[in-house]
Amino acid sequence: MSEFDITSALKNLLNDYTEENASEVIETLLYNPTELTDEDHYIIDKLQNHFLHTAAQIFVEDLSYDFNTLVNYWEAFIGQLTEEQSSKILEFGLEQTDVDFVEDFIIGYRKFYVNPKESITFFSKLDANEFHEIKFFIGRCYEALNEYENAIASYNDYLNHPFFEEEENQEQANINAFYINHTIASLYYKMKDMKKVVETVDNIIEPIGFNQYLENFSNAEDDEIKKFLVEYADALEATDETIKANTLREKITEFYK
Numbered sequence: 001m002s003e004f005d006i007t008s009a010l011k012n013l014l015n016d017y018t019e020e021n022a023s024e025v026i027e028t029l030l031y032n033p034t035e036l037t038d039e040d041h042y043i044i045d046k047l048q049n050h051f052l053h054t055a056a057q058i059f060v061e062d063l064s065y066d067f068n069t070l071v072n073y074w075e076a077f078i079g080q081l082t083e084e085q086s087s088k089i090l091e092f093g094l095e096q097t098d099v100d101f102v103e104d105f106i107i108g109y110r111k112f113y114v115n116p117k118e119s120i121t122f123f124s125k126l127d128a129n130e131f132h133e134i135k136f137f138i139g140r141c142y143e144a145l146n147e148y149e150n151a152i153a154s155y156n157d158y159l160n161h162p163f164f165e166e167e168e169n170q171e172q173a174n175i176n177a178f179y180i181n182h183t184i185a186s187l188y189y190k191m192k193d194m195k196k197v198v199e200t201v202d203n204i205i206e207p208i209g210f211n212q213y214l215e216n217f218s219n220a221e222d223d224e225i226k227k228f229l230v231e232y233a234d235a236l237e238a239t240d241e242t243i244k245a246n247t248l249r250e251k252i253t254e255f256y257k
Helices: 006-015 019-031 038-046 050-065 068-080 083-096 100-111 116-123 134-144 148-159 167-190 194-205 210-214 223-238 242-255
Strands: none
Touching (some): 038 083, 134 148, 148 167, 194 223
């Protein structure tokens, strides 16, 4: 399949805007994440509120039907927009929903960047057994508040939810565990709990090996991945696994040379 050209698709909407065409662009972007450029943001602004209204409508419908789309698709989509555009989607979403749990979530999500503590109040109104994803977002709030132990506990509650024990959800469970455990390991590193860093990262890398680990990323050369591996090597050395630390450092040097 050819790569989705978001810029051309947005330009086409400028010339011929319909809700149907906009919905197709939004849904394609949701399932084929593409990094938005300044030009893309400019075109979205030129479309005024039409595009964001359509996105908000799909957003609240998706949340009402399957809250898991938030973690899997919508957070990445909203995160690609400018701060003003993201704020408008959430504002329009509130206007278009009469579903209590969707409303509570959107209010909490809107407050996250201003007052994460207040976000927790709204997120906690949702039943974590029914909406297991909310534990992920509560974890993000605690992380923003530098309450790392609470953040780790919430992330683990999310990963260990019975939903992910069902066979049909195993693939999603594995993907979630891979990426969220990176965050958990980084939080342990900030807490200087090197033993827990090693334990967490060992569970990520050792079952698949260094090379296959890197293949999980579209851009393994990213500085954040290198930083994560360097911290892992530091944690290995701090826990007296010097040989393993030196071997890892050699692999890092070779890959990032």
